[in-house]
Amino acid sequence: MKEIIKLIIKYHFTIVFIILEIICFGLIVRHNEYQRVIFSHQVASFTGSISSMTAYLKSYTRLDEINQELIAENVKLKNRIEQLEIVRRDTTWVEHSLEDSSVIYEYFEAKVVNITFNRMKNIVVLNKGNRHGIEREMAVATPAGVVGFVLSASEHYANVIPLINIESRVSAKLKHNSYYGSLQWDGKDYRYSYLKDIPRHVKITPGDTIITSGFSPIFPANLVVGYVEEIQEENGNFLKIKVRLAVDFKSMSDVYAIKNHRKEERKKLEEGYADE
Amino acid sequence: MNNARNYLIHLLLLCFIQIVVLDNIHLGSYVHVNIYIMALFLLPYRMKGISLLLYALGLGLLMDLMDNTTGIHAAASTLVAYVRPRLLQLTSGREAMDEARGFIRQADFAWFFKYAFFSILLFNTVLIFAEAFTFSNLFISCLRILFSTLISLLCVVLYYFIGFRKVKE
Numbered sequence: 001m002k003e004i005i006k007l008i009i010k011y012h013f014t015i016v017f018i019i020l021e022i023i024c025f026g027l028i029v030r031h032n033e034y035q036r037v038i039f040s041h042q043v044a045s046f047t048g049s050i051s052s053m054t055a056y057l058k059s060y061t062r063l064d065e066i067n068q069e070l071i072a073e074n075v076k077l078k079n080r081i082e083q084l085e086i087v088r089r090d091t092t093w094v095e096h097s098l099e100d101s102s103v104i105y106e107y108f109e110a111k112v113v114n115i116t117f118n119r120m121k122n123i124v125v126l127n128k129g130n131r132h133g134i135e136r137e138m139a140v141a142t143p144a145g146v147v148g149f150v151l152s153a154s155e156h157y158a159n160v161i162p163l164i165n166i167e168s169r170v171s172a173k174l175k176h177n178s179y180y181g182s183l184q185w186d187g188k189d190y191r192y193s194y195l196k197d198i199p200r201h202v203k204i205t206p207g208d209t210i211i212t213s214g215f216s217p218i219f220p221a222n223l224v225v226g227y228v229e230e231i232q233e234e235n236g237n238f239l240k241i242k243v244r245l246a247v248d249f250k251s252m253s254d255v256y257a258i259k260n261h262r263k264e265e266r267k268k269l270e271e272g273y274a275d276e
Numbered sequence: 277m278n279n280a281r282n283y284l285i286h287l288l289l290l291c292f293i294q295i296v297v298l299d300n301i302h303l304g305s306y307v308h309v310n311i312y313i314m315a316l317f318l319l320p321y322r323m324k325g326i327s328l329l330l331y332a333l334g335l336g337l338l339m340d341l342m343d344n345t346t347g348i349h350a351a352a353s354t355l356v357a358y359v360r361p362r363l364l365q366l367t368s369g370r371e372a373m374d375e376a377r378g379f380i381r382q383a384d385f386a387w388f389f390k391y392a393f394f395s396i397l398l399f400n401t402v403l404i405f406a407e408a409f410t411f412s413n414l415f416i417s418c419l420r421i422l423f424s425t426l427i428s429l430l431c432v433v434l435y436y437f438i439g440f441r442k443v444k445e
Contacts (some may be wrong), residue, residue: 016326017358022334024354027340027347028406035409 016155061124071254075109088213096149104221108133108257113157117204117249121167124148126255134158137218139258140200145224146170146212150260158257163245164190172225172243173215174208177202181242183210183225191250193226194219195241196234204231210243219261283318289439290315295342298431306426310349311431313399315390316356324361332357345407352402356395367391385436389429392432393425400424 029039059066110132114125128134130153140147140160148162150208161168166187172195173180181197195210208228215258216219226243234240294312301309316332323331336350343349367390400421408417 013325013329013358013361016329020329020354021351024333024347024351024406028351028409032348033347038409101388117379134335256284 002132010108029134032133061242067254071109073100075107075256079103080106086165096256104260104262105262106133106259108259110134110158110255110257112253112255113251115162115252117164118125122162122164122190123151123178123250124162124249124252126150126158126160126257127156128257129153129156129158133259134261137263139219139260140225140255141223141258142247142252144248145246147249147252148221149218150257159276161248163193164248164249170219170225171213172210173213174198174202174204174228175211180215181241188191192229193245195243198239198241200233200239202238204228204239204241206230210241217260217266220258220260279320283320286439287315290435291338293435294339297340302380303427306420306423307427308400308403309427309431310339310396310399310403310424311355311426311428311435312354313356313396313428316353316360317388317395317432319360321364322409328357328360329354342385348406350404351406351414355402356398359395363391363394367394379434388436389433392436393429396428396432397421398423400428 003253028035061259075170082105086103089254108128109126110126112124113127115124116122124140124147126134126140134150136150136152137149139207140149140162145164148160148168150161151161153159163170163183164185166185168185170183171180172183178186179198179202181195183193183195184194198204206228210225210228211223212219212221212223224246228241229244230242232240232242290312291406291435298309298311303309312335315335319328319331322323333350333355336353337346339353340346368387404417404420404424405411
């Protein structure tokens with residue numbers, strides 16, 4: 001403190017000079033129109049560059065949020081594609097399009113809030129529910145592949161039966177030759193599931209892609225399920241294929257829920273046949 | 277006492293010339309003639325410190341008032357006052373400083389010219405840049421500084437020979 005006072009006393013002449021010059025500068029800027037305009041312009045461009053820099057830095061801290069926004073936009077775009085798909089399909093049958101121009105599949109985005117791996121009946125919980133349009137028996141997928149389907153939905157949450165639940169059965173087929181079978185988990189390793197009921201004579205090589213068949217009203221066709229890992233013989237005429245699941249359940253966080261708008265219609269029709 | 281009276285006469289005379297005559301002469305935007313700054317040159321050596329700065333500030337503000345350029349003259353004249361002690365030391369030898377008795381040394385024209393030149397150059401540099409308020413068009417600003425310095429110096433020297441000598445006698 002003493003030193004500082006000493007310093008001030010020693011340089012008081014200069015300090016007073018600087019203060020006076022600052023006062024003069026203030027007077028110039030305050031009372032002269034031309035200088036004020038230039039000064040305020042400079043200040044504005046300076047603060048502008050500062051604030052744009054802080055905005056740039058800030059954008060890093062909210063990458064997560066931006067990700068969310070992108071996912072939401074993706075969902076919107078996917079829905080749009082579905083709508084356009086209808087238009088494209090229906091241009092050949094104009095009449096048809098007049099009475100049937102509804103969207104078949106609608107996408108909703110959701111986040112995984114809870115997931116289990118180590119049970120026989122594993123479950124995935126999503127942060128969206130009835131309020132956001134999530135309903136029973138909607139398919140759930142990530143861009144990588146199928147996750148499962150919605151078992152039940154509350155106001156804000158939804159329970160999903162993932163592929164790694166021994167009660168889940170998904171109709172799946174081989175991409176390259178369309179032989180289909182039923183995908184069922186054995187309750188052991190969350191990375192692998194088994195595709196059954198593929199006839200013996202079908203040629204399969206490890207690495208082949210398995211996709212959804214589209215036979216069930218829940219899953220749209222051609223979603224990736226997984227990749228052939230190993231081919232085993234089940235009994236007599238059928239093969240049991242070990243499938244490496246496309247979705248990594250351990251790192252999954254953002255998913256799509258897919259609503260089939262024609263599910264009810266199809267169900268009704270199929271049930272009607274069974275009743276006859 | 278005599279010195280103080282002389283100085284007051286000079287001050288009033290310089291201000292009068294500046295306000296009544298020179299401020300009304302417009303030689304285009306390239307030339308600003310300022311003679312009042314000589315009032316700072318004529319101050320006794322012993323006047324130093326904050327009082328010197330405040331005095332210069334007041335003088336500058338007075339000229340600003342007349343010129344409608346608040347702060348510009350004040351900034352320039354304060355700078356001249358700030359460099360004055362150092363400039364005196366640099367331009368005159370040690371023995372000159374030892375005399376330290378007001379007007380006596382100022383009879384030495386060579387020294388006075390040297391001192392006045394640097395002071396006026398500094399003064400006009402600040403004045404022109406404070407007025408332009410930008411460092412773009414640097415060449416034009418330099419030209420303005422050069423012309424203003426030369427004309428002002430001419431006036432100051434004229435006053436030195438006409439006014440100063442006469443009052444001295």
